Amino acid sequence: MSTHSSSSSSPLKMYFAVFFALLVGTGLTVFAATLDLGRFNAAVALGIATVKATLVALFFMHVWHASEKLTKLVVIGALFFLLLLLGLTMTDYATRLWS
């Protein structure tokens, strides 16, 4: 965590770059919503959201630099259990033969 072990250049540039990427992402997802991409509509929207969320986590929340393995493990672990919840519930909903 101790980011002040610094020496390096200030991270401001990176922060602003991420910020603009997030704004662009927002614009992009709004734009993509006006296109009919058929079955890819949801995938594109969620894909962009995931990229944005990843940017926030990695750079604004410092998961990329300045974090120990444990932090990464917590994040990945939580996402894993979220996928379990969604995925295993879907095993039921995706294979119900009767209504």
Place this chain on the structure above:
Amino acid sequence: MLNNFPLWPQQASTLAGRVDALYVFLLIVTGMMTLLIFICVVYFAARFRHRPGVRAEQIEGSTPLEITWSAIPFLVFMVIFAWGAVVYFKERTPPADASEVYVVAKQWMWKVEHAEGQREINELHVPVGRDVKLIMTSQDVIHSFYIPAFRIKQDVLPGRYTVEWFRATKPGIYHLFCAEYCGTQHSGMVGDIVVQEPAQFEAWMNGGSSGPLSASGEKMFAELGCATCHRNDAGGRGPNLKGVFGKPVQLEDGRTVTADENYLRECILDPGAKRVKGFQPIMPTFQGLVSEEQVNALVAYIKSISSANAGEGVKSSASAATPQSAGKVQPNGSQVQ
């Protein structure tokens, strides 16, 4: 004495033996396991009890041993799992030509209607040796139709059909329980399953029925105005319903579904959900206008005008959770191919 102190439930269906066999197998396996552990514990506890001057021997552990006693139980578990799955599929797959009984559960009674039109409350008469399929729905909360002597149970849900089946093997009167907690009189939601010899059953059947269920469905079909749109030719504003049951239906949005009981039910109660290709969305919803029993009658009627030419091998997939009929599934509807 044993009448007051039973230790084993009666066996009165073809499934009972299968379930009991697995149960006995499990009793033996787990019994042996328990015995093994108990004997080890008791023996070690006695043999290695503290004696002055004797110290415990420190043992680190043993990986081969660990692997053995993880792998062997796991293999045993897989046998149990597979056996259990086989029995389950049997339980969940009604034979194609089973006679049908419609069941409506409500707080706190069972309303039963045979396809032939006989109605009963908290009682179900069935003959020995015939496959019977129950098509069940609930008017309010979740209930569960449980016949211990047949070893079958299935929750009965509001808003859709669930199915179970059995073939009785022994005449007699058996318990019927509601097994899912459903409110105040949950424990009063009990009844009797009366299994009779075929001849007796026929006699019972013939005693004062209002005609087959499909017949009252037919009457309702006319009274509710269904017939104005659904005519027996291609000229109606709605599709011709003759022969739809069990067949694949092309939907407006490109999907194909099999017309099973749940599909018919949904068409009547929520026509917008699955629209048949090539028709206007003009069919009104009958939600709230028809009771569960009336829906059952309509469904039975639509099935009856299909069964004459319903292709063989087409099985109602309301029941059918057979592996072969796997496919994508829709929410409140049916199978999508």
Place this chain on the structure above:
Amino acid sequence: MSMEIAIPQPAERETYLNKEYGVWSWLLTTDHKRIALLYLISITFFFFIGGFFALLIRLELLTPAGDLVQADTYNKLFTMHGMVMIFFFLIPSIPAVLGNFLVPMMIGAKDLAFPRINLLSWYLYIIGGVLMLHCMLTGGVDTGWTFYAPFTTNFTNTNFIEAGMAIFVAGFSSILTGLNFVVTIHRMRAPGLTWARLPLFIWAHYATSIIQLLGTPVIAVTIVMVAAERALHLGIFDPKLGGDPLLFQHLFWFYSHPAVYIMILPAMGIMSEIIACFSRKRIFGYSFVAFSSIAIAVFGFLVWAHHMFVAGMSVYAALVFSLLSYAVAVPSAIKVFNWTATLYKGSIHYDAPMLYAFGFLGLFTMGGLTGLFLAALGINVHVTDTYFVVAHFHYIMVGGAVMGYLGGMHFWWPKISGRLYPEGWARLAALIVFIGFNLTFFPQFILGYLGMPRRYYDYSHMPEFQVLNVLSTAGATVLGVGYLLPMIYFLWSMRYGKPASDNPWNAAGLEWKTASPPPTFNFDEEPVVTWEAYNYEELDAPHTEEVRVAR
């Protein structure tokens, strides 16, 4: 339990018990040991409330007719019994009492990482408990502890929203306890205390915390949805409005199945400590026992729909969940075998904690093995929602978890109170509990396979079930006596018990290296660990006059 604290000898050493007096020094304490005692008092209170309901349930079932209470009353009884026992007794029991007391001491820390959050978690528990009590006093709820939709959302006339809030709040208490443990175990271990040297009790609590953290929020949000649905008829779970009642069951069991491992894992941790101590041995296969705890916690999240095999879900999903249910049984098997193997060539003492441990071993095994019956699809269809299930979970939760909890209480009571309890009475109580327990719940397996549905207050339709029910009721009475005894002699020993030495069992573990009862910051000097857990080869047998182990 009374709040007054006996002082061992006047003008004695300062301990966490006598450091300060007065109600506020307790109610505003951030000392994990005092908070543990606050929890102890609160959960004991709820246990007896739950037990009282259980006795009424059993009395009603003495005769087939519904004669003692009304149907609605009975429904409220088992609902409140289940809710109180699960959410207000068993889930907090071992973690919040023994875990709270011991986790920091076992890892050589002065306190949990977030002492104020620890206190907050007790207050949340109390708020939840008060809501629950208020709800009981103003009529109770009759939804069953599983509160299935649409009965709960649209049909019951009772005040479910309040009970739901009680569980919601208590849930956050449980989350905060788990959070504190995880952070403490990661960050606060004494120098030299590597993961491979941790007591298995700590491993078990670590695994428990994972479940508390990842499971509990799901039930919390589910309760929010149920309450909103009940208040506004939203249609999320109501089939009349297009909702799916099975979705509720999925979300409910996503928490509530893992929650059963919240209840059993800490008890398993206690088992490892007790069995090691009273066999004077290192636990056989330490690392397998440690990792099996984590495996149970993780696999525990994969099996929830085995509670829904006849609920109308997909047959294929049923297959998946049945298969996975067997996967979670393997790590439990590993534990049972390793404990048994630990006895081999040990030097076994039969003190009261060990008797409870033997009880646990037998009853947990039987409860677990009947879980295998339930997970077998073909059998589940017949026995689900019958007394077979009731017997299964009481074998694990009462025979397993409560036995483990009592064993742990006996084991650490000298450390907690600084007093010894009367050993003879303790052994007698263990025996009574064991006998009473089996008498109560074994007949229920038979009843279940015969087909007696659960949640029935009146079985006059099937009077042939009476004999077995009478046995069960008789057993419950014996069991009640068995539970009253420890409560009495623990209280008695607080004033009259012999003062305990620092390490009366000569047990390994850092908690025994400090005074009994410990000082406020646990250790006079920060311990440095250079040994493995369970280094019993270096320790003498229990009851030898205590020698404080240097190093």
Place this chain on the structure above:
Amino acid sequence: MPDSTIVGLHHEEQHHPELLHHFADPQQQRDASSLGMWVFLATEIMFFGGLFCAYLIYRRWYFGDFAAASKTISMPLGATNTAVLICSSLTVVLAVWAAQTARRTLLLGSLAITMLLGVTFLGIKGIEYRDKFVEHHVPGASFSFENEPVPGHPGQYANPHHAQIFFSLYFVMTGLHALHMIIGLGIFLWLLMMAWKGRFTPEYHTPVEIGGLYWHFVDIVWIYLFPLLYLIDRHP
């Protein structure tokens, strides 16, 4: 404090005023707090996860009805709010950096702007809620969703029951999100007061860091809510 014989890793001060008695050194305290927040965020993921699970299932079932309902909520307002939150994320990260580098004005300014943006978000949310109220799209007795066309299916109208499920989830999800925002504003108010009093130094600013983590998390939730709720089927 009974002891303190242990030499901290940081030779700065033995007894930093913010060091709590049960920690050995400031490093340990900092690591504990940050891990605590991360673990808490993991539980938050599961908390929203339950809702996402429900949403996913009904969206799959009632796609057309959900699309129709989604069309009636204001995409411009949603997009604006997304931008507002992204800006606030930037100011949060600036605040953390300012605390690390002892830039007092920037710290105070960033915290204040973050709060301002947070309030803006809630204000816009309030406008949306009011619109829903006016349109009778709030689930409950007065709910009405008649004759709303299903996008892409001419002549077909959404089933009001299913649309009501959409709005229920919309309100529960955005409502809980807004609740998190309000809690976040509380935290930031406290941070602002502490910063005003000059409590944060390059050695001690953990509260700003973990408050920031929380804020970013709430942001991420919104990043998913926006496309899921507002952008289902916008194309004409």
